[in-house]
Amino acid sequence: MRTRTLLPSLLMLGTLAVTAACSSGSDGSSASSGARPGANPSPSPVRSVDPSKIKGLEIVSDSSEQSSCPYAASYPDVPGAEAMTATMKKDVEKRLADFRSQVCEGGEGDAEAREFNISYQFLVASGDVLGVRLTTQDASGAGSGVTTRTYWYDGKAGEYRTALGLVADGSQDAFVAALKDRLEGREGVDAAALDDLFSDPASRASVLDGMDFTAVGSLRVTFDRGDVGAPAAGSYLVTLPKKTITPWLSAFGKRVQRQTVKPSGSLDLGAAHVPEPAVPTHTASGDDDTDCKKVKCIALTFDDGPAAPDTATLLTYLAQYKARATFFTVGQNVAAHPGLVRAEARAGHEVGNHSWNHPDLTKLTPEQIASQLGRTSAAIKAATGKTPTVFRPPYGAIDDKVRAATRLSPVLWDVDTEDWKYRDAAKVAQTVIGKTQRNNVVLMHDIHPTSVAAVPQILRTLTAQGYHFVTVSHLRATL
Template sequence: MPRYALAPTLLLLGSLALTAACATGSPPADSAPSVDGPSRTGGNDTGTQVDLSKLKGVNIVSDSSTDRSCPWATSYPDVPGADAMTAAMKKDVEGRLAAFLGEDTGGQATGCGGMDGLEGPELNVSFSFLVASGDVLGVRLGTVDRTSNADGLATKAYWYDGAAKEYRPSPGLIADGSRDAFVSAVKKRLEKREGVTPDTVAALDDQENRDVYLDDMAFTADGDLKVDFDRGTVGVPPAGRISVTLPKATVTPWLSDFGSRAQRQTTDPDDKLDLGAAHTPAPTVAAQPDPGEDTTDCSQVKCIALTFDDGPAAPETGTLLKYLAQYKARATFFVVGQNVATHPDIVRAEMKSGHEIANHSWNHPVLTNLTPTQIRSQLERTNASIKAATGKEPTLFRPPYGAIDGNVRAATSLSPVLWDMDTLDWKSHDPAKVAQTVISQAQPNDVVLIHDIHPTSVAAIPEILRTLTARDYHFVTVSHLRATM
């Protein structure tokens, strides 16, 4: 593994173009996590805002690779009480990942698995909250699959009915007896759209496949119902993504009981979300004692910088903070913006415990595949979420997969950080192997890449801290390492 973290990134500091001012306000909590389709810069928002403080005990299920030749990252929320909806998202996400890796075709290599190690393919699945109020939960998953023949962007809305304790696909917003009238209204609006052909519109008459076409429906803040279609679904691919919006007055008579409640909770949300969860939500992560000013001189003693990517995660990050505190070890957390927006309390605990918070993009895309505007959005939205949680903006960022080029450098004033040692913990999920990798390969001034979203990786930390401390290593933040080398 090449050791290239510090020297190149220090050289980059002088060449970073200061062209992007960091956002200072907190972004809407429910903004689609920058799936960044060609026809949208902000994803597939409906214009509503979700108060994430209502989501007690939520867990973000995340996973990713660090393989530049086959980059993938997936995430979706697990909200207490909405187990059936979580299971539906899990099944869809695992199916997409298996297809991307070529694992669901009877051994025939497809997707990333059939690209012979060439760079180019990418899979990214991220989420946004549509509604989280009363007994209604709505989540949208946005998928970018760059092995697709279309634009690679697909979106799907998932709904949970807390009163009935059932998962509802988008068509469940419409009463059974009103679906034909609803579809007719959608078709009329589609027929007026450029790029829509009669045969594609007629596909909505097929009741067996209708739910597949109508899988992304959500209400706007005014109560209108917006229906989104992936590129090539109801129109020719050059027409791009197509959406239609039915006014509140038109659609309200067709809504099911659940649809009516979802509409009301979107336009006039309750003070809290109550899905009838049987278990008690996890407690808030507590900050550990701050070790105080770090006077370590890394030019005189052996230092190492442990860095943790893709969090924060509950409860894994809280457990990690306790392990680090036992050795007065400092670390740098490269956090993902959508997780920061969901778990700001954990990020505050990281900072109050004496650790460094840094930017790892909003939802872990390959930044070099994005436009300059999209790159800025990824980093600035995450900066804003970090500042909202901690009161401070970060100074460092780590490009997912280490993918960086001139466009990425020019889009931000943040200093890039790569790594010297990749534990490949996302592959092994073996605490002993992760610990042995760090212990056997550690060299002074190394920057080590680990993920705090994996409980197996967190479980490896005590052995790493214990063994390297006995070898007179000091655990410092990346910024401190840079400043004292």
Template sequence: MRTHRLLPSLLLLGSLALATACSSGSPGTASGTATARPGASAAPSPTRTVDPARIKGLQIVSDNSESTSCAWATSYPDVPGATAMTAEMKKDVQWRLAAFRASCEDGSASDDGGELNISHQFLVASGDVLGVRLTTLGGSGAGSGLGRRTYWYDGGAGRSRTALDLVDSGSREAFLAALRSGLEGREGTDPDTLDQAFGDRSALTGELDDMAFTATGGLRVTFDPGAVGAGAAGSYVVTLPKATVTPWLSAFGKRVQEQSVSPSGSLDLGATATPTPAVPTHTASGDDDTDCEQVKCVALTFDDGPSATYTATLLTHLAQYDARATFFTVGQNVVAHPALVRAEVRAGNEVGNHSYSHPDLTKLTAEEVAYQLNRTSAAIKAATGQAPTLFRPPYGAVNSTVRQATRLSAVLWTLDTEDWKYPDAARVAQSVISKVKRNDVVLLHDIHPTSVAAVPQILRTLSAQGYHFVTVSHLRATM
């Protein structure tokens, strides 16, 4: 996932929307990409949509800071059977995160501390092949700019593959020649630039790390900004038609092409087991007659989920105390685990919007803010039948542009546990118990095991002190 420096305004645009499609000369789009440019989704997606909820045993590995001075959010999928591929993604994400955090600490990041956002998109998950794209926006130093990399897993061979492994080694010269031809005459390129880019084969093959098949079998190759042309021109995309590229594909590439065009509907990577945590079946009436003018109320809120590993346990804890909470969910996690979101609502909890990929919304345009929030609201409604009315801006960062871009009501907090910073269940519990006041809105996260482990002590202690646990909307309505 190579990256190149871009102007700040370009950094905020989506990964593929900056690109110019070779076949049409018009901006290419990828409506399935978490960071795709807002407004571009009206055009057809070049790749077939993958429903991650159908991947058995899928877990989304998410983490983020809550500090606006060094804001970061990362996510990548962990699919049973693709252990080696998961390890590669984890290594790359950790390297970029370590570099970014070091730059924040030594002051080499931007004046406001900068931001790192790594999101994921499934390209194909069918038969015995799996393809995932990680998109990086922001960062600092060597890891700065806009970068994409596609990761591939060959279940038949039981190994990870690179993007270039889609092309047979004996056909790569013809393949590279076709790519160069597709770039010639494009704005921002010239013969000297292409000679330099294609002359160094070792460097060029390293740049060929974002490749995926279209729904019609063509091969779409995306070059990061600055790789083959002027960086300010954005990404360059060359799409080779199916008839052209098929003779050049490796055996693995042909299997990926087949599953991209006509998915089999199931994924089998040879995993011996695909454990999927049971979804809680707790139910509670949508009505809550707690009168917060007469009794002590507190609103527990949980950000960044749902988590396949921890949210189900949290729901069980809440049900044991007849407690209701508000979950501010991240869209890409909602899409992966809609059953958990339904379980949240079924148990009488409230589901709010926490953006699609957890960017600092104040650094986006109004159009981009709307895209992040609208896409997440649509995912929540698809999962539960109910559209959210509340949103919590990532990092608590909100301004007039963000507020004017949505009809959702912004919700911050009055008590911050800083549970993301201190992975200690006892400390998290005490941070609530020792500081809580009537009508507080408490910030927690259900992607951290120690935070979920702290909840029983919080519920037990505060219940004994006469507190009632209600949703944010209920607290607002009855104060």
């Protein structure tokens, strides 16, 4: 498995009824416009997929820790599904580039509302089909700023499919008629506009970009806020039962439905080569006995991982100098790369919590904060057997509400390398060497290959100057 970074230039009718609901919820109630993707995960009717079982999985990630330009974006890259990955890459990079241009460089919008986040969820990864949902939170936009889109890959045909590709061409009119029938009469829906919306092929494909199957084979169609009704009404969800939707499905749609209801347990998209993940076997010789009252200490910290193979390379560099560090991991990446998290702990490093998908915790409710941190702590414990005790709030954003929502101890930093902005190993190394002082906490990211490449020079130079590299908790305990 490998995690790469985006370029800096750079988202019932079980009873034949429809419910209006915010896209971040699933209880059918209308949530506030401040709802956030992944902020308060709730039980999903879609079968869960264990990403660590997807061979050769890469997580393409990028993020910033700058409060004036807060963003985090991730999407998966699965061997064999290159066409789907290319589509996600294009969509994500465009949206991220727009945000950076308008907010980070242009300074547009309310500073308090600035934040951009794209998180992912696997819908199906079985047999010869793959489905992914990207959820985008763009706080610089109108309304809640939450949008979703599903992406599909047909391994049998070797082609990317849109959500509408789940429905047979000859059945789309009947399918759309059923959707209109369930939407008309709902509060906030403009019935007159539905005809125009669904009759135009381009707008139809655009608005019907969020479809997935439930564990019993029903088809869910999600409409983002403002797609089919007044923005104030929230998003809308239509769920067509299996017996209704199955006759209208394409051959691909039926395979997706079948693999969702009864997964085969393996995924084969016909990739010519699936790389094997490299997991270091370094083992700590014992507890760290460094006394930071007597010697010069530094705590190197690495955010947003684990990333493969970059975290594995970093662990090797640290082992060469018997240096210890603290890794503030993102929950969705822990779920994808649990072996690397185990390797971190086995080598004597500290594994901390950096939330599930990197939102600004100060903008969440206490329940959402608890969910973000709780899910991540659970993933870390599942990988290492140990519950973390420290966390780093994304963007360093923390307030009394965040502190009250968790028992984890917050950790900020003294030296910001800004390595997310400057992808230059020499510059990152010189920043650490030139600015770091005794007992400082240094912020870096192991999702950036250039940052990992800077570590040997940092270790070599500062070791020669008499510094010792310890974990954050060890530094705190010995001062």
